[in-house]
Amino acid sequence: MTSRLFFISPAVSASLRQARFDDGCSIDDGGAEQARSAAGSLPPAVRVLVSPGVRCRETAAALGLDGVVTPELGGLDAGRWRGRTLDELAAEESEAVGRWLTDPASAPHGGESVQDLCGRIGRWLATAPETDGRTLAVVEPEVVRAAVVRALDLPPTAFWRLDVPPLTVTELSGRAGRWNLRLGRPPAGPHAD
Incomplete structure (x- = not known):
């Protein structure tokens, strides 16, 4: 049996525009x-999952999706950097930010x-x-990146090389251990069956 997972990134928020940790x-x-x-415009789904983050829940609601909040699909826990911009942190903790971006x-x-x-x-x-x-899943961009890294067995260093624009769809099809990838289609685009 083949699974089809559609990861939908959330719509734009002020945090995203400011490069601020959620x-x-x-x-x-x-x-x-x-x-x-x-x-x-999204394909019909057997199940809809939603990251617990505010912007994912609001995006799902605006898309007309009634999804199950799924903690395992939550965004990256940024710890004490939550709510801070990358520019602020680079000015205050440049060595730590550099380490985080490379290791x-x-x-x-x-x-x-x-x-x-x-x-x-x-x-x-x-x-x-x-x-x-x-399965449709409205999740944070970093969750989409992590899914692609794992599905394609990429090194974790590839994480930062993947761009996930707001309100786009990334599709994985296959099954655990063997996934195929379709990247970044807007939700209003045509759907392949």
Whole structure:
């Protein structure tokens, strides 16, 4: 049985525009309008999952999706860096930020390392139930990156080389241990069956 997982990144928020570690900020009016415009354009799904983050829950609601909040698909725990901008941190803790951006096992913020995030999402992929239909998951961009890193068995250093624009769809099809990838299609685009 082949599973089809559609990871949908959240709409734009002030935190995203400011390159700020997620601080529970809502999606902005423009992002909400884009999501509402895309409502109904996603493929039908057997199940819908949502990261517990505010912007993911609000994006799912604006898309007209009634999903199950799934803690395992939560965004990166940025520890004491939560709510801070990367520029602020680079000015105050340049060595720590440099280490965090180059060493996937580093977590100078006291939260989760990129390696830990990739491991958590990889474990979820390995145990994701196979279904006869699609699973839609509205998740943070870093969760999409981690899923791609694990699905394609990339080194964790590839994490920072993957761009995930707001309100795009990344598709994995296959099963635990063997996944195929389709990247970054806007939700209003055509759906392959």
